[in-house]
Amino acid sequence: MSQCYLLLGTNIGDKKRNLLQARDAIVERIGKITNPSAIYQTSAWGKEDQDDFLNQVLEVETALNPEQLLAICLEIEKDLGRVRFEHWGERLIDIDILYYEDQVITSQRLTVPHPEIQNRKFTLIPLVELAPDFIHPKMNQTNKDLLGLCTDPLEVVKIE
Numbered sequence: 001m002s003q004c005y006l007l008l009g010t011n012i013g014d015k016k017r018n019l020l021q022a023r024d025a026i027v028e029r030i031g032k033i034t035n036p037s038a039i040y041q042t043s044a045w046g047k048e049d050q051d052d053f054l055n056q057v058l059e060v061e062t063a064l065n066p067e068q069l070l071a072i073c074l075e076i077e078k079d080l081g082r083v084r085f086e087h088w089g090e091r092l093i094d095i096d097i098l099y100y101e102d103q104v105i106t107s108q109r110l111t112v113p114h115p116e117i118q119n120r121k122f123t124l125i126p127l128v129e130l131a132p133d134f135i136h137p138k139m140n141q142t143n144k145d146l147l148g149l150c151t152d153p154l155e156v157v158k159i160e
Helices: 015-029 066-079 121-130 143-149
Strands: 002-010 031-036 040-042 053-062 094-100 156-158
Touching: 002 015, 002 121, 015 031, 015 053, 015 066, 040 121, 053 121, 066 094, 094 121, 121 143, 121 156
Parallel strands: none
Antiparallel strands: 002 053, 002 094, 031 053, 040 053, 040 156
């Protein structure tokens, strides 16, 4: 089994329900959630004229390889009703692969670690909650150190 970290995000409809449905689908189709972060609320990042997001990071054990994991994440998004309108636009559910073990993967379809981890507090804060000492395999710094260096001005509020 391999360990990965997934980021869930939603800003349309019943956001808590969207996260719950995504978590259920992850358990059913990807693997065991070994550690969920709290849920956080954040203003939209990148495209700011939209509703606030709820985000959560999940530590997951999976038998899937990274490409299979990506394919299933995209299937879950689609099955839950996600339609991709625009880059950084509003979304019913988004599932990003943050880390897959300590692997570095660069292909046409997949980049791991996620290339924006170090730039987003809404990713780093829940990630630090779960794995503060995990070392980013490309940047050679811990998640906690990356959060300390992050210049993202958006407030991230723990809601549960």
